[in-house]
Amino acid sequence: PFSPPLPAGTRDRERELRPPEPRPPKKATKLKKAPKRDKLAPETPPPGKNSNRKGVRTKSFEKAANDDHSVPVARDDVRESCPPLGLETLKITDFQLHASTSKRYGLGAHRGRLNIQAGINENDFYDGAWCAGRNDLRQWIEVDARRLTKFTGVITQGRNSLWLSDWVTSFKVMVSNDSHTWVTVKNGSGDMIFEGNSEKEIPVLNELPVPMVARYIRVNPQSWFDNGSICMRLEILGCPLPDPNNYYHRRNEMTTTDDLDFKHHSHKEMRQLMKAVNEMCPNITRIYNIGKSHQGLKLYAVEITDHPGEHEVGEPEFHYIAGAHGNEVLGRELTLLLMQFLCQEYLAGNARIVRLVEETRIHILPSLNPDGYEKAYAGGSELGGWSLGRWTHDGIDINNNFPDLNTLLWEAEDRQNIPRKVPNHYIAIPEWFLSENATVAVETRAVIAWMEKIPFVLGGNLQGGELVVAYPYDMVRSLWKTQEPSPTPDDHVFRWLAYSYASTHRLMTDARRRVCHTEDFQKEDGTVNGASWHTVAGSLNDFSYLHTNCFELSIYVGCDKFPHESELPEEWENNRESLIVFMEQVHRGIKGVVRDSHGKGIPNVVISVEGINHDIRTASDGDYWRLLNPGEYVVTAKAEGFASSTKNCMVGYDMGATQCDFTLSKTNLARIREIMEKFGKQPISLPARRLKLRGRKRRQRG
Secondary structure, three states, X not given: OOOOOOOXXXXXXXXXHOOOOOOOOHHHHOOOOOOOHXXXXXXXXXXXXXXXXXXXXXXXXXXXXXXXXXXXXXHHHOOOOOOEOOOOOOOOOHHHEEEOOOOOHHHOHHHOEOOOXXXXXXXXXXXXXXXXXXXXXXXXXXXXXXXXXXXXXXXXXXXOOOOOOOOEXXXXXXXXXXXXXXXEOEEOOEEOOEEOOOOOOOXXXXXXXXXXXXXXXXXXXXXXXXXXXXXXXXXXXXXEOXXXXXXXXXXHOOOXXXXXXXXXXXXXXXXXXXXXXXXXXXXXXXXXXXXXXXXXXXXXXXXXXXXXXXXXXXXXXXXXXXXXXXXXXXHHHHHHHHHHHHHHHHHHOOHHXXXXXXXXXXXXXXXXXXXXXXXXXXXXXXXXXXXXXXXXXXOOOHHHOOOOHHHHHXXXXXXXXXXXXXXXXXXXXXXXXXXXXXXXXXXXXXXXXXXHHOOEEXXXXXXXXXXXXXXXOOOOOOOOOXXXXXXXXOHHHHHHHHHHHHOOOOOOOOOOOOOOOOOXXXXXXXXXXXXXXXXXXXXXXXXXXXXXXXXXXXXXXXXXXXXXXXXXXXXXXXXXXXXXXXXXXXXXXXXXXXXXXXXXXXXXXXXXXXXEEEEEEOOOOOEEEEOOOOEEEEEEEEOOOEOOEXXXXXXXOOOOOEEOOXXXXXXXXXXXXXXXXXXXXXXXXXXXXXXXXXXXXXXXXX
């Protein structure tokens, strides 16, 4: 039913060979807003299509579908909408983007990608759009799909800039098979003018009146903001047509063999999926919630372990958190896929997964900001822009909403009050933060209570918009600086943890990979110290490190915050191995139990490692876990009322933490106090007792 638009002569010959298509009635061709997701029936191609797009459409669409000059299509295809070609996800390479002119390299066609960010420093290399070198009607930006593609729509944005206002207000669309002869989308007898943007950040969708099959597509600006220039970012919607004879495309198409639910889930659908996983694997899963969002949606989590619901002595606790920014959806879906995968592979007897589940207590919190997600979900995967749904309902960025403990620590170090007045770990939360009037999201308070209740050892919070693993500190130590390396005492361990994820990701350490926006993280193999990237006060990573035993990292899983459903299988393949390898790192270092002379576990024992100015503490049963790289360490266990104990502990290269147990005996003073309390007497202060005896002897001599 589809035919590629060809030059005028060939078009006439084609019409002679084939009878014209009957014109569909006007009511059938009127484009309507897509219905809600839960009422959509899946369409093909491709599988997993995300059709919940809302945007501005030109009023002339109703007429255009009846135009005799349009490319003939089957009636059922009029309403079909294809997925993005991949300008935002970088599936479309820089070599596939061309333009008539550009102002400079940093504003070239390769920067004309939907949602690309310029950052603070707009310069010759990384700017926020394609901008034409001249402002006239002969400018264009072109996409080469490299195969016949059924184009169905164009999404446009203006230039991302802190200082300038540039966007295109109307444009034409042209297609071609050879990049020389172009056919313009028609509206009646004339060229169709599509309505563009009215500001620079909100994406606008224009669907073609009928799908058009070709290899190349051009956008030709016709008008632009009065005080600005021709600048735009865009995404093209299109369905690549099957080409079984083209080995290049078949070789580069990503497929997955995992039978998982590759779709975007609403909050209700997420809960249903969790329930399905729990019913499939009732012996290793448990669903619970850590609280509610501002709008009253429950913050659901899934626990995966061999004895769900209880902490086993000696078994480390791990967590993944996703969706702190509601519009960063990929991490949310990856965690939902992960819980399905762990369940299926455990039932299938996968030895690696069985060992991981039986030796680790895994917690997965897929949606920390469900209110924000619902906003982004309603907008759709391409039309939410860069920030729709990022914040909570009351406008708070959860990722930066934790207490700033860094400043308390560093000020105490400067006054040399460490560890006499302020410890180097388990730093208390300031009282002002705990008050009801503090600007703290209910979701933030729920996470803090969750992390204080469970002795997490390692955690990752999945975010989006970049492809890098960031490790603490996230806050610079120097005043008035926005970027500065700020390592923790455990910097060597954090670097390894970050690299363990990045190096097993399919793209993160690929030196040939194009940068997402402005930062090239290849010099550190896909990892970065958070403060050297951009400073953040009160981050989850820093709070977790300074207030709990947990080592927390931020994992940015993709350039596209909200990828189309058709991209989820490939994104799962990109991240699957990394997600598993990172969980396995919880078993690296030393572990043990600190007991008293009667064999009872001692809680709250401080575990210190010589040469590392950061301690941890034992859990309520006396067990502990200390993440360390391979090497020999001098470890000391000390607790109030007990004599400290020191051991040499060796950490090897093989996976599995080294057992390093301690037995502490009570000090003499502690024993005396215990005896006195047992018989209902107050403990005697020995120095005061000596003074009284000396005074009595003096009086007797006198």
